[in-house]
Amino acid sequence: MTDASQPTGKNRNNTLLRALVVLLLISNVILLFLWFQKKDQATAAADQVTAVTSEKENVTKLLEDMLVQYDTLSTTNDQLRTRMDSLQQQIVALKDKVQRGNYDLGKAKKEAETLRRIMKGYVQTIDSLNQVNQALMAENISTKQQLGEMTGQKEALETKTAEQQALIAKGSALTATGMKAGALFVRGNGKQVDTDRSRKAQMIKCCFTLGENRITTAGKKALYMRIIGPDGSVMPAQEQANRFFFDGVEGEFSAKRDVDYQNAPVDVCVFWTASGELAGGEYKVDVYESSLLVGHTTFNLK
16 A cells, blocks of 8 residues: 555656746746737837937927027018017917926927918018018119119218208307396395395396397397206296207206397396295306207306
């Protein structure tokens, strides 16, 4: 009995061993299969990341190239410039979305292509306008060449006329002599008294003599007096419309007086009434006629 059972147990052990070996081989095959599968998935994921990164870079470069091209475009057409500025803002906004990575690349690519087509249309429009402008410039050059001699004669005549007018204007300018200015206060009896005290000053008077001028046209002359206080400001006029042109600019005057000038010397006084207490310091007084300076003087208040 003992001899017959021993081979049977040995065979059973060999069978188990072979089964274990088979199971081990199967498990290794399964593990190897799973490993290759994971490797393929990782490779696919890496390839996908690479593709997405490449696509993102391509879209970004496309938008950046469009912005560079935009900087080279130039037009004087305000309506076209407004449209181009709007397009630039759309390109910048789309580029920001792509770079932040929170925008669908497929959609971004389509939008970028649409924006590029629009920009291409602007480029063609600008080229057409430039061609038209070049044609017009060529035509203008031809016209200018034909009219060159006439233009030269006209410019020479205009220069001569301007010089003559400048001489006439210079000769027509009135000049003041003996110009003096100062402050006054008014007594109870109405008499005006000179004063150099700022707290007593109620008026400012500027007197002078308009000299003889036989060139200027006789008649009414409007004289404008500007009083510049110690703080650099113009003493305000009583009139609301107190602006006039002088020395090529527009400014305020403090007082205005019309004078009947008949080409002969005439004595003139211009008065300005203060609305409050005056400050101490130096006051500058300028008098103008026909936007030209007639005379200048200064005075001081304590």
